Amino acid sequence: MQMEARILVIDDEVGIRRGCRRVLEPLGIVVEAAGTLEEGRQKIETNVFDLILLDVMLPDGRGTELLPVVKNYDPEIVVVIITGFATVELAVEAIKQGAYDFIAKPFDPDLLEMTVRQGLEKRRLSLEAERAKELELQANELAREKEEMERVNEFKTSFTLMVAHELRAPVSALLSLLRTVNRAEMPAEKREEILQRSIKRAEEMLELINDLLSLAAARQLEPEAEATPIQVVDLLEKVADLLAAQAEERQIEFDLVILARPVVRGYADQIEQLWMNLISNAIKYTAEGGRVTVRVDVENDWAVASVEDSGIGIEADLKDKIFEDFYRTPQAKAFNHLGTGLGLTLVKQILDSHGGHIEVQSEPGKGSTFRFRIPLEEVFR
Numbered sequence: 001m002q003m004e005a006r007i008l009v010i011d012d013e014v015g016i017r018r019g020c021r022r023v024l025e026p027l028g029i030v031v032e033a034a035g036t037l038e039e040g041r042q043k044i045e046t047n048v049f050d051l052i053l054l055d056v057m058l059p060d061g062r063g064t065e066l067l068p069v070v071k072n073y074d075p076e077i078v079v080v081i082i083t084g085f086a087t088v089e090l091a092v093e094a095i096k097q098g099a100y101d102f103i104a105k106p107f108d109p110d111l112l113e114m115t116v117r118q119g120l121e122k123r124r125l126s127l128e129a130e131r132a133k134e135l136e137l138q139a140n141e142l143a144r145e146k147e148e149m150e151r152v153n154e155f156k157t158s159f160t161l162m163v164a165h166e167l168r169a170p171v172s173a174l175l176s177l178l179r180t181v182n183r184a185e186m187p188a189e190k191r192e193e194i195l196q197r198s199i200k201r202a203e204e205m206l207e208l209i210n211d212l213l214s215l216a217a218a219r220q221l222e223p224e225a226e227a228t229p230i231q232v233v234d235l236l237e238k239v240a241d242l243l244a245a246q247a248e249e250r251q252i253e254f255d256l257v258i259l260a261r262p263v264v265r266g267y268a269d270q271i272e273q274l275w276m277n278l279i280s281n282a283i284k285y286t287a288e289g290g291r292v293t294v295r296v297d298v299e300n301d302w303a304v305a306s307v308e309d310s311g312i313g314i315e316a317d318l319k320d321k322i323f324e325d326f327y328r329t330p331q332a333k334a335f336n337h338l339g340t341g342l343g344l345t346l347v348k349q350i351l352d353s354h355g356g357h358i359e360v361q362s363e364p365g366k367g368s369t370f371r372f373r374i375p376l377e378e379v380f381r
């Protein structure tokens with residue numbers, strides 16, 4: 001049977017080298033030979049071998065010195081020790097060090113052939129085992145990815161259900177209002193009032209849909225969307241201009257305390273959303289006559305900011321929940337029936353995508369402070 005294999009014979013006796021060639025080459029094996037330890041080492045390092053026939057006693061040292069070299073280079077190379085009677089002990093030692101087998105000199109061709117066949121079979125099996133191990137690792141990795149996909153999928157399904165649920169109420173309300181107008185004879189005044197309420201409902205829905213769209217955008221920011229240097233305070237001032245009228249309408253004192261003008265790396269529309277959500281919450285959940293204060297500063301490598309209000313506050317055990325999709329505290333629902341509970345989800349998402357953090361301090365009935373931090377743009381550190 002022809003065998004495709006490359007074998008290196010390291011032996012100082014010419015007769016042994018020739019003998020090996022004569023037996024192995026007719027089997028289809030490529031045979032290389034080396035007469036010294038050093039020559040053998042060079043060949044191992046510059047060629048690919050399946051099996052090495054290694055003499056123990058070489059002119060420049062013990063053949064066994066090569067065992068660590070071989071192991072280091074390719075642990076699956078099979079080494080067969082060739083030894084005279086006097087050195088059987090050495091051969092046993094070599095096997096302890098990782099040699100596969102040994103044959104004593106002088107050996108007959110059949111024994112050599114059988115030993116080599118066994119050695120090559122051993123190599124084939126170890127390579128297969130290694131491949132199997134690799135395949136198993138790949139299979140594990142695939143299983144992990146699949147699990148992750150299932151998790152995401154589950155999240156999508158529950159998110160869709162929640163969205164449907166949240167939209168159902170305003171749509172039903174709108175529908176019944178419109179049906180009333182359609183059905184009943186009524187004074188123009190009454191009709192006008194119902195239409196106004198319908199418009200309000202539709203606006204609420206639009207707001208919810210816009211929140212959902214922003215959230216989706218923040219969650220799957222395309223990697224190509226280039227982050228740029230952002231002036232955090234410029235955006236705060238823009239949002240504050242928009243919200244000042246609301247605060248004034250409700251006689252809430254609204255102050256900005258700008259102690260620094262940090263620059264962060266990120267997305268302007270998201271930072272604007274961040275301010276919008278935190279400040280509009282502060283105004284929304286604060287009674288008339290209260291106050292809202294926004295502070296911005298720099299601390300080490302961070303832009304730090306806080307939005308403080310003297311509003312209804314949040315119970316300690318709900319502080320984590322308020323960042324969940326659609327969650328609103330019972331106190332918030334009672335105080336202001338409008339809201340979908342997505343604003344803070346978006347805030348959290350935006351801070352995540354900017355490498356930032358947020359924390360809440362609050363005392364029910366007294367007020368809340370939302371503090372967040374975002375890493376400064378590198379050049380400003």
Ligand SMILES: Nc1ncnc2c1ncn2[C@@H]1O[C@H](COP(=O)(O)OP(=O)(O)OP(=O)(O)O)[C@@H](O)[C@H]1O
Nearest residue numbers: 281282285313322328329332339340341342343344
């Ligand atoms: N400044 C605040 N004071 C008291 N409670 C707050 C404050 N900010 C947020 N919360 C609580 O966290 C909940 C979630 O806030 P979030 O902004 O996500 O929703 P929302 O304001 O109710 O609705 P919207 O999606 O329209 O913003 C609020 O419903 C409220 O219970």
Ligand SMILES: [Mg+2]
Nearest residue numbers: 277281343344
């Ligand atoms: Mg909100």
